Amino acid sequence: MKRLLVGMGTCGLSAGARGVHDRLGELLAGHPDRGELAITGCIGMCYCEPLVEVRENGRRVVYGEVTPARAEEIVSRHVVGGEILDDYVVYRLEEGRPASGREADFMAPQERIVLRNCGVIDPESIAEYEAAGGYEALRKALFEMTPAAIIEEMKASLLRGRGGAGFPTGLKWSFAAGQASDTKYVVCNADEGDPGAFMDRSVLEGDPHAVLEGMIVCARAIGGTHGYVYCRAEYPLALKRLEIALAAARERGYLGKNILGSDFSFDVKIKQGAGAFVCGEETALFASIEGERGMPRIRPPFPAEKGLWRKPTNNNNVETYANVPWILTRGAAAYRRFGTEKSPGTKVFALAGKVRRGGLAEVPMGMTIHDLVHLIGGGIKEGRAFKAVQMGGPSGGCIPSGISDTPVDFEHIPPTGAIMGSGGMVVLDDTSCMVEIARFFLEFTQNESCGKCTFCRIGTLRMLEALERITRGEGAPADIVKLEKLAVQIKEASLCGLGQTAPNPVQTTLRYYRQEYEAHIARRECPARYCEALVDFFIDAEKCTGCTLCAKNCPVQAITGEPKKLHVIDQSICVKCSRCIASCSFGAVYKN
Amino acid sequence: MAHETDSFVYRLWRYDGAPGELIPLLQSAQEHFGYIPRRAIRYISEATHIPESAIYGVITFYSQFRLQPMGKHVVRICAGTACHVSGSKLLIESVQDELGIEVGETTADGLFTLFTVACLGCCSLAPVMMVGEETHGRLTPASVRRILRGYRRKSEAAGARPAAEATTGADR
Numbered sequence A: 001m002k003r004l005l006v007g008m009g010t011c012g013l014s015a016g017a018r019g020v021h022d023r024l025g026e027l028l029a030g031h032p033d034r035g036e037l038a039i040t041g042c043i044g045m046c047y048c049e050p051l052v053e054v055r056e057n058g059r060r061v062v063y064g065e066v067t068p069a070r071a072e073e074i075v076s077r078h079v080v081g082g083e084i085l086d087d088y089v090v091y092r093l094e095e096g097r098p099a100s101g102r103e104a105d106f107m108a109p110q111e112r113i114v115l116r117n118c119g120v121i122d123p124e125s126i127a128e129y130e131a132a133g134g135y136e137a138l139r140k141a142l143f144e145m146t147p148a149a150i151i152e153e154m155k156a157s158l159l160r161g162r163g164g165a166g167f168p169t170g171l172k173w174s175f176a177a178g179q180a181s182d183t184k185y186v187v188c189n190a191d192e193g194d195p196g197a198f199m200d201r202s203v204l205e206g207d208p209h210a211v212l213e214g215m216i217v218c219a220r221a222i223g224g225t226h227g228y229v230y231c232r233a234e235y236p237l238a239l240k241r242l243e244i245a246l247a248a249a250r251e252r253g254y255l256g257k258n259i260l261g262s263d264f265s266f267d268v269k270i271k272q273g274a275g276a277f278v279c280g281e282e283t284a285l286f287a288s289i290e291g292e293r294g295m296p297r298i299r300p301p302f303p304a305e306k307g308l309w310r311k312p313t314n315n316n317n318v319e320t321y322a323n324v325p326w327i328l329t330r331g332a333a334a335y336r337r338f339g340t341e342k343s344p345g346t347k348v349f350a351l352a353g354k355v356r357r358g359g360l361a362e363v364p365m366g367m368t369i370h371d372l373v374h375l376i377g378g379g380i381k382e383g384r385a386f387k388a389v390q391m392g393g394p395s396g397g398c399i400p401s402g403i404s405d406t407p408v409d410f411e412h413i414p415p416t417g418a419i420m421g422s423g424g425m426v427v428l429d430d431t432s433c434m435v436e437i438a439r440f441f442l443e444f445t446q447n448e449s450c451g452k453c454t455f456c457r458i459g460t461l462r463m464l465e466a467l468e469r470i471t472r473g474e475g476a477p478a479d480i481v482k483l484e485k486l487a488v489q490i491k492e493a494s495l496c497g498l499g500q501t502a503p504n505p506v507q508t509t510l511r512y513y514r515q516e517y518e519a520h521i522a523r524r525e526c527p528a529r530y531c532e533a534l535v536d537f538f539i540d541a542e543k544c545t546g547c548t549l550c551a552k553n554c555p556v557q558a559i560t561g562e563p564k565k566l567h568v569i570d571q572s573i574c575v576k577c578s579r580c581i582a583s584c585s586f587g588a589v590y591k592n
Numbered sequence B: 001m002a003h004e005t006d007s008f009v010y011r012l013w014r015y016d017g018a019p020g021e022l023i024p025l026l027q028s029a030q031e032h033f034g035y036i037p038r039r040a041i042r043y044i045s046e047a048t049h050i051p052e053s054a055i056y057g058v059i060t061f062y063s064q065f066r067l068q069p070m071g072k073h074v075v076r077i078c079a080g081t082a083c084h085v086s087g088s089k090l091l092i093e094s095v096q097d098e099l100g101i102e103v104g105e106t107t108a109d110g111l112f113t114l115f116t117v118a119c120l121g122c123c124s125l126a127p128v129m130m131v132g133e134e135t136h137g138r139l140t141p142a143s144v145r146r147i148l149r150g151y152r153r154k155s156e157a158a159g160a161r162p163a164a165e166a167t168t169g170a171d172r
């Protein structure tokens, strides 16, 4: 019996998976012999969505960039005719044969623990999760292990939190376990605020039960009574799949009173975020669940003592929890076989930006940046030059291509000035201006600062102003001095991680790309030809078709030209607003 | 569509003094009215005994909440890192030109409201935007215009429907 699986994560859906799924439904309807249609989450190859997999007797053939028309071809030739359409195969897995397909080298270096079920099972079916070994860890935790033994196993695995700070998970659990209280909370941080990171979304959409099971095991270990998943509202599909998973888990007795007949009771609620980056910080997140403005609280007391509603609380990230069932069923020693001695296990990275293959990859800790970008990511789009990766989002920094042999783990990334963060990797090419990137992040943190600490609230604004002056070509050498001084002051005088890390993007770009700052200031020049104020706009005679759209959209009538003939920009009138670039369908307008 | 038990009135009526209900109440008010009108703040204050000023403070802290009515289609263009380096700034300008509004504004015909967001979690298809609950990826200035015109045509064909029941989600 053949199964046809359509990747229906947000990435698949926005690439058109719905139309493909519907077309396949029509083609299979009334032909039960052809096979059954199912949905699955994201397998990680977001760059070749929509994906359709034809699975039969353990053989998995994944087709990429499937359109409704191509879906017809897959049904008529592969499903009915039994022929594999090699030209469209991106990944093929079969027992006794090496993996093949156009994109096989994207998957080859990966080790899938967190993503073990993503793109493999139907995330809306608890039966498929169980068939894949799901909820075995919970049974083990309930009937074969004491809470103390669970914590010992987690400690032995050396798993470190995947939400950013990398705190040892077993140790964190032991703090909450050591508190005497009849109410304890288990919180899952699914706020995923780092722009450029999307692994938590993908895990929740592709394997929500893995996260729930991790939370239930945690509750068993620390004596948790109530659970919360705090998920951002921008993820409607993740929220929906979580709801489905919760209802199914309750029905099967994995949640609620006397779980699986034991004396242990625990239930989980979903809280929707309301759009504030700082609510990813755990104490602000608690304030938000409590219905207040999401302002961070002073620590100590730490969450393990007084967290949500002043009760002992354990908070972990989505990916951290998704690791737990695997570790419990296979054992800490098996987990430590992956990765490095001090950073064992795997990490999911979200590759995005100018990399050719943007998607999710789970690799053993300690793989180098170079291998992630080139081996897995397939290098840079349009054959341009690799300039840097931005890691850790607004709290992180830019690591230049020159030191891309740096292993990615908790020991080697911090000395570069960046942070591990949640695993978002935005790849930059030679068209990115590093001063502009720093400005972009400062604008972000300035916007998202909750306003509690003066240095974070006003200091980031002063830094942003200096960066804006520099990108406009109005900067002075004193601006660099000011940026360096403010960076240190803001880090020291801020209460939470937001302010303490906000200057990182500026400090790392100043460290590795000081000459770009100086070119903007001393020569009024943007080496990457990005900053509008420092370049002129031109129309490429080869590409212009004379469609007149740019001239119509120019607010100052700087563009002239006859219909169907080359248009020209008058530099003395042009105000460099970029409207012409936006209006051109042929990519004919460029900056230099 | 919103279930009976999710509706704002039902939630208010059911409110039993449990702590932490303010934000879910505001979310359901926004779902119900399309924004948070003055009278919703008053209802919530009466039911929860939280002062109106404190409720207002919570509303203005979170970027999700709106004190003005929104258009039938809420357009959210991603201005996150991956989209930023893939040219989202140009997209924002294209949409501003196409709709004749700035970020945060609503078109005169009440059809579109434009916002930017800090990442839709779809970075590998950057640049990305969401219209209602539908996500569109790999955009160019030209495709953005085409998509928005598509929504406009669909609305015109469907005739003027009240904004409250307007949702476009593919996954509801």
Ligand SMILES: Cc1cc2nc3c(=O)[nH]c(=O)nc-3n(C[C@H](O)[C@H](O)[C@H](O)COP(=O)(O)O)c2cc1C
Binding pocket: A160, A161, A162, A163, A164, A165, A166, A167, A189, A190, A191, A192, A193, A194, A277, A278, A279, A280, A281, A282, A283, A315, A316, A317, A318, A320, A422, A496, A497, A498
């Ligand atoms: C400004 C700020 C934003 C954060 N955003 C997130 C987030 O989106 N997701 C997350 O898991 N942790 C985030 N964190 C880290 C959390 O405070 C916390 O350390 C983490 O959720 C703990 O989980 P872990 O031990 O499993 O890593 C953020 C921290 C700060 C300071």
Ligand code: FES
Binding pocket: A195, A196, A197, B078, B079, B080, B081, B082, B083, B084, B118, B119, B120, B121, B122, B123, B124, B126, B127, B128
């Ligand atoms: S940066 Fe735009 S979707 Fe993530």
